[in-house]
Ligand SMILES: Cc1cc2nc3c(=O)[nH]c(=O)nc-3n(C[C@H](O)[C@H](O)[C@H](O)COP(=O)(O)OP(=O)(O)OC[C@H]3O[C@@H](n4cnc5c(N)ncnc54)[C@H](O)[C@@H]3O)c2cc1C
């Protein structure tokens with residue numbers, strides 16, 4: 001069967017591209033290996049289920065209630081995503097594994113058998129990433145060890161949990177299970193949480209987490225894991241730790257295994273990611289890659305923006321690139337959330353800026369009284385000479401929303417003075433910008 005374009009993987013970028021090109025009248029094949037993944041990782045196994053659990057726990061619901069709503073949300077979104085593309089008359093969904101035969105031919109594989117062969121002038125790889133499982137003795141044979149996907153499928157809440165790693169995935173689950181009442185031990189090889197973030201904020205997050213009873217074992221290598229009865233034991237160079245279960249949160253690697261890329265001109269970089277240029281063209285001139293599989297920042301909205309770049313190549317003037325998509329904000333959904341965009345003060349200084357810094361403890365923002373939560377601190381980085389906003393690091397409630405205002409300001413050269421003098425509704429966290437940007 002011949003198509004205008006074949007898209008491998010039902011991720012954010014791939015599904016959006018399939019829908020848009022289908023509406024443009026192009027014949028699109030979208031290949032997704034699992035019916036449980038219609039809509040991709042974000043809605044089925046990553047952002048949406050984890051944030052739903054965090055929201056439910058924050059509302060005081062117990063583990064089972066939180067899991068039950070999470071399952072309903074995921075099933076609903078999975079169904080909606082499938083239906084949306086099924087209703088697009090120009091898109092055919094194949095629920096099978098895809099494997100390249102050559103640059104323009106993709107095999108449809110079921111139970112290791114090739115059952116169909118599709119051809120197209122253009123092919124897009126959107127196969128995402130999968131959990132990195134470190135090479136630790138016993139990790140494959142020990143029970144009750146889970147990655148982020150497995151931990152969200154548990155039937156019963158563990159009384160105690162060891163988390164390996166202290167990156168985004170780890171921090172969000174640490175926060176979630178702490179809210180639910182699980183005793184947490186975090187074993188990480190880096191010396192401090194949020195080590196690349198503003199130091200004041202990294203320290204504030206660490207102190208709040210320690211205050212909530214979380215034990216951090218940092219700068220630590222784990223050599224062996226095994227079961228003692230049903231418990232998991234971790235032997236490290238900083239002692240031995242035991243818990244009901246263990247979460248592995250040590251990064252995510254691009255998903256290229258079994259894709260047959262060796263049959264194409266597509267090359268991988270040293271981290272195993274598909275090599276792309278700023279237009280997301282791979283080293284095969286008819287093949288694009290978008291989302292986590294191409295390495296770099298792993299966020300749903302990056303996969304979505306990758307869609308814009310590829311669509312612009314196929315249907316526009318090709319002007320949008322990875323270089324001009326603007327500042328990229330992010331939020332780590334701990335309690336309270338931490339959000340960041342642009343540079344920290346030390347990064348800005350290293351780049352030669354003369355920096356003015358704004359710093360505002362959340363307890364000085366009126367909204368904190370309404371929320372009954374004084375944890376957190378907001379920081380802003382401004383270029384002294386030009387009044388341009390260089391970055392913001394916001395640790396506090398509602399930061400996941402208001403960080404987007406700062407992103408917009410950075411991208412559109414709205415100055416610190418403009419944010420300082422702006423009228424904001426009251427009582428909101430956004431109105432803190434009246435003071436935060438008074439630098
Ligand atoms: C626990 C967790 C929480 C997260 N929370 C957030 C968050 O809050 N906000 C945020 O922005 N990001 C978050 N992320 C990151 C985000 O989930 C990813 O960056 C995003 O989902 C990547 O999307 P994608 O388009 O690259 O691919 P994916 O959505 O991963 O889609 C890839 C698809 O390809 C399919 N596939 C793979 N190989 C084949 C093959 N050979 N044949 C056919 N199909 C194949 C897979 O089954 C999958 O459905 C989180 C990640 C995790 C793990």
Ligand SMILES: NC(=O)c1ccc[n+]([C@@H]2O[C@H](COP(=O)([O-])OP(=O)(O)OC[C@H]3O[C@@H](n4cnc5c(N)ncnc54)[C@H](O)[C@@H]3O)[C@@H](O)[C@H]2O)c1
Pocket residue numbers: 134164165166167168169170172187188189190220221222249250251252297298299330331332333
């Ligand atoms: N809110 C969000 O937007 C969100 C949430 C979760 C995940 N994500 C995305 O998913 C990606 C993956 O997240 P992640 O937390 O798995 O990876 P990460 O790269 O952010 O963190 C990995 C952590 O594992 C530690 N580590 C690595 N090997 C180890 C070992 N053997 N022993 C102990 N510690 C070890 C590292 O020190 C680090 O703390 C992130 O980069 C992020 O883009 C985004």
